[in-house]
Amino acid sequence: MMSRNKWWVAVVFTGAWWSVSLMAGAQVSVDNSSNSVLIVAEKESSTSVARKKAEAHAETMDEPEFGWDPLDIIGSKHDLSALNVRAGAKAMEGVAYDDYGYACVYCHVPPEVDTKSKEPQQIAGWNRIRSDMRDYTLYSSKTFNSTARIPNEVTLLCLSCHDGTMAVDQVVNTPRAWKSGAKMTLHMKINSGTDLDHCGLCHDGFTAHSLGNKHIGTDMRRNHPVSIRYPGLGAGASDSLQLAFHSPVDDFGFANGVRLFNGFVECASCHNVHEPDKVKFLRVKPEYLCITCHSY
Numbered sequence: 373m374m375s376r377n378k379w380w381v382a383v384v385f386t387g388a389w390w391s392v393s394l395m396a397g398a399q400v401s402v403d404n405s406s407n408s409v410l411i412v413a414e415k416e417s418s419t420s421v422a423r424k425k426a427e428a429h430a431e432t433m434d435e436p437e438f439g440w441d442p443l444d445i446i447g448s449k450h451d452l453s454a455l456n457v458r459a460g461a462k463a464m465e466g467v468a469y470d471d472y473g474y475a476c477v478y479c480h481v482p483p484e485v486d487t488k489s490k491e492p493q494q495i496a497g498w499n500r501i502r503s504d505m506r507d508y509t510l511y512s513s514k515t516f517n518s519t520a521r522i523p524n525e526v527t528l529l530c531l532s533c534h535d536g537t538m539a540v541d542q543v544v545n546t547p548r549a550w551k552s553g554a555k556m557t558l559h560m561k562i563n564s565g566t567d568l569d570h571c572g573l574c575h576d577g578f579t580a581h582s583l584g585n586k587h588i589g590t591d592m593r594r595n596h597p598v599s600i601r602y603p604g605l606g607a608g609a610s611d612s613l614q615l616a617f618h619s620p621v622d623d624f625g626f627a628n629g630v631r632l633f634n635g636f637v638e639c640a641s642c643h644n645v646h647e648p649d650k651v652k653f654l655r656v657k658p659e660y661l662c663i664t665c666h667s668y
């Protein structure tokens with residue numbers, strides 16, 4: 373299978389193969405399968421391959437609401453492909469996580485997979501399984517009866533990495549091109565724990581940046597309420613609570629991009645994981661975020 377821009381050079385020679393690697397920008401891979409012949413190939417860089425796969429995946433999907441570019445996620449903290457390379461010195465090579473080749477499949481079901489087939493523990497609509505956590509301790513509204521012990525799907529997606537109980541590479545369907553032979557030995561979780569199970573092994577703030585505060589945990593009461601119906605839509609909320617919230621455009625949310633999911637507030641109401649240029653992936657600047665919904 374040859375794609376448009378791909379070209380291969382096979383050079384057969386006996387000595388000093390490394391001199392070829394000095395050719396401008398050449399990425400050299402050496403095939404040692406035959407003792408007498410070395411094949412040096414210039415390939416597309418892994419990042420351009422990852423982009424093409426992501427573009428192909430995006431074409432199978434609906435246009436996003438409020439016009440953002442899903443491909444912006446490439447190279448961001450939510451792009452779990454090629455982390456090794458981006459970390460420099462291949463810091464995470466051979467450990468930590470499986471590299472499925474491109475960003476989207478860590479969350480979205482690969483396009484080649486029949487969406488009708490489902491794993492029992494799959495989070496509906498996403499390429500991830502529910503975290504081992506059966507129950508989260510959720511915020512309960514004193515004035516509004518919408519407490520749920522199990523968050524909605526799009527929040528379960530975030531928690532499948534951010535509650536720190538599951539490996540970040542634990543997906544339901546691996547992409548077709550990925551070979552299970554490329555499986556890594558360790559599968560780590562977003563957790564500041566320092567044993568072999570946790571990204572915190574290196575991400576302790578000394579060896580690499582700390583990811584302890586990216587670990588949300590399973591007690592949601594410390595965080596903003598999620599999987600809670602938005603009172604500003606009326607229906608079911610007391611008058612005083614309705615007054616405390618602005619009216620959205622519709623069930624999808626607000627014109628500035630703050631989103632509702634079927635009328636519910638979820639993690640992804642405030643964060644858009646595809647927009648890394650925004651601080652903490654927030655949909656709007658922090659100073660406008662709260663007042664989008666809260667009127668006082």
Ligand code: HEC
Nearest residue numbers: 426429430433434435436442443450475476478479640645
């Ligand atoms: C970290 C998880 C995550 C990754 C990785 C991810 N997405 Fe998303 N994606 C989401 C969430 C959550 C939503 C729903 C939020 C929204 O629509 O604002 C979404 C929504 C979308 C949408 C809007 C349409 C729809 O079906 O809801 C498109 C298009 C999309 N993603 C494309 C991509 C592409 C292409 C990639 C890879 C380049 C990608 N995503 C990677 C989490 C992710």
Ligand code: HEC
Nearest residue numbers: 449478479529530533540582583586639640643645652653
């Ligand atoms: C596939 C695993 C995965 C999923 C699913 C996921 N994240 Fe993340 N998230 C990460 C990783 C890895 C980081 C980077 C941690 C680091 O490097 O410090 C991160 C970082 C973040 C950050 C911090 C960004 C920053 O600049 O410091 C936010 C905010 C965030 N995620 C929100 C979300 C939300 C909201 C969702 C659901 C819509 C989500 N994540 C789903 C893996 C995931």
Ligand code: HEC
Nearest residue numbers: 449458459463464468469540560561571573574579580581
């Ligand atoms: C063997 C040590 C090691 C382990 C284990 C490790 N990392 Fe890293 N990681 C590094 C180093 C070193 C860097 C580069 C320095 C930095 O960014 O702080 C890095 C950088 C990163 C970056 C930033 C790269 C970028 O392009 O922005 C992310 C995101 C990341 N690691 C996520 C993870 C996640 C998620 C895990 C667990 C699944 C993990 N790391 C496990 C060593 C490690």
Ligand code: HEC
Nearest residue numbers: 527530531534585586588596597598638639641642652658
């Ligand atoms: C009402 C809006 C809102 C909701 C809902 C929300 N967040 Fe956030 N989140 C924020 C804001 C604002 C920040 C930045 C806080 C700061 O920098 O001090 C943040 C920060 C984060 C961070 C980064 C923490 C850090 O210090 O780097 C992560 C990870 C995160 N959120 C994940 C989530 C997850 C997962 C959910 C759902 C369980 C969620 N958020 C729900 C507004 C929200």
Ligand code: HEC
Nearest residue numbers: 513514515516597600601602603630637641661662664665
């Ligand atoms: C997407 C809409 C939305 C956004 C944005 C939002 N909130 Fe909320 N907030 C809600 C809803 C809905 C509730 C739950 C109301 C209820 O039923 O009690 C809530 C509840 C709260 C509560 C708990 C109130 C109580 O009675 O205990 C606090 C505190 C809060 N929000 C602060 C913030 C802050 C700070 C921000 C900005 C970082 C923010 N909110 C952004 C919708 C939002």
